[in-house]
Amino acid sequence: NAGVTQTPKFQVLKTGQSMTLQCAQDMNHEYMSWYRQDPGMGLRLIHYSVGAGITDQGEVPNGYNVSRSTTEDFPLRLLSAAPSQTSVYFCASSYSRGEQTQYFGPGTRLLVL
Amino acid sequence: SQQGEEDPQALSIQEGENATMNCSYKTSINNLQWYRQNSGRGLVHLILIRSNEREKHSGRLRVTLDTSKKSSSLLITASRAADTASYFCATDVRDGNKLVFGAGTILRVKS
Numbered sequence: 001n002a003g004v005t006q007t008p009k010f011q012v013l014k015t016g017q018s019m020t021l022q023c024a025q026d027m028n029h030e031y032m033s034w035y036r037q038d039p040g041m042g043l044r045l046i047h048y049s050v051g052a053g054i055t056d057q058g059e060v061p062n063g064y065n066v067s068r069s070t071t072e073d074f075p076l077r078l079l080s081a082a083p084s085q086t087s088v089y090f091c092a093s094s095y096s097r098g099e100q101t102q103y104f105g106p107g108t109r110l111l112v113l
Numbered sequence: 114s115q116q117g118e119e120d121p122q123a124l125s126i127q128e129g130e131n132a133t134m135n136c137s138y139k140t141s142i143n144n145l146q147w148y149r150q151n152s153g154r155g156l157v158h159l160i161l162i163r164s165n166e167r168e169k170h171s172g173r174l175r176v177t178l179d180t181s182k183k184s185s186s187l188l189i190t191a192s193r194a195a196d197t198a199s200y201f202c203a204t205d206v207r208d209g210n211k212l213v214f215g216a217g218t219i220l221r222v223k224s
Contacts, residue, residue: 004155033211033212035214040216041216042117042201042214042215042216042217043156043201043214044214045211045212045213048211058211059213090155090156092156100205100212101146101158101161102146102148102156102158102203102212103158104155104156104157105155106154106155107153107154107155
């Protein structure tokens with residue numbers, strides 16, 4: 001199993017550009033989520049999904065869109081990048097909503113100029 | 114504000130010593146989890162303690178949970194240089210569909 005994979009590992013964007021961060025898992029996990037990590041802030045939940053076709057907002061959803069057309073994939077879209085979105089983004093997945101141990105991807109480091 | 118907050122923010126100890134990190138939270142939980150993050154990497158799950166449990170062990174790790182005080186502690190015994198990492202508590206919030214992370218404790222173990 002590859003586990004949770006994320007691409008790209010590093011990206012530089014200009015303000016106003018859009019892009020999609022990819023996340024995929026091969027463990028047949030129902031629950032997937034996106035976090036951003038900023039210095040001194042821990043991880044903050046952006047969006048999550050409890051299964052294909054179902055998504056919901058987390059703590060900091062503004063400026064981001066998600067979709068879940070398949071169990072395996074959970075892409076995160078930045079609609080119009082802003083410097084405040086400079087961060088490290090982590091995708092995670094778990095078997096289910098209840099008593100979940102989350103498996104994390106390696107992260108995408110995003111710099112918005 | 115964060116549901117879980119760790120204390121201290123940073124901790125520096127000698128190899129062989131014990132390291133204790135604390136986590137406080139605000140609302141009712143189903144369970145509380147601890148994760149480790151090595152520099153530049155994703156988080157790795159360490160241990161989960163349910164709301165009806167008071168103590169749990171896993172190797173050199175000991176976790177306690179006091180739901181009346183809404184707090185948890187992670188003890189790493191006989192620390193090693195390889196334990197150097199950031200440690201995060203995460204609360205599985207009751208009536209929520211998400212895991213909420215604290216800001217983390219940076220542990221440095223000197224050899």
